[in-house]
Amino acid sequence: MQVNKDGRHWRIGTAADVSWIAGHTTAGVSITTAIPPVFDAYATTYQTDQVTAAAYEQALVEDLTMHTADQP
DSSP: OEEEETTEEEEOOOHHHHHHHHHTOOSSSSGGGTSOTTOTTOOOOOOOTTSOHHHHHHHHHHHHHHTSOOOO
């Protein structure tokens, strides 16, 4: 589904997408509570107390940029 907000077009999920995610996740504290296990390339991150939030976010964005193809 496409919506227009702030002058940009955004793709968002439909009720069927939400239902699929809900049917493929499990209750608990693991990553599969939010992300279906069929996605084997997901990752979690955490910030240590040794760096600022800004430094952590910058490092994360740089790492993602290095491993992600250009997007519009």
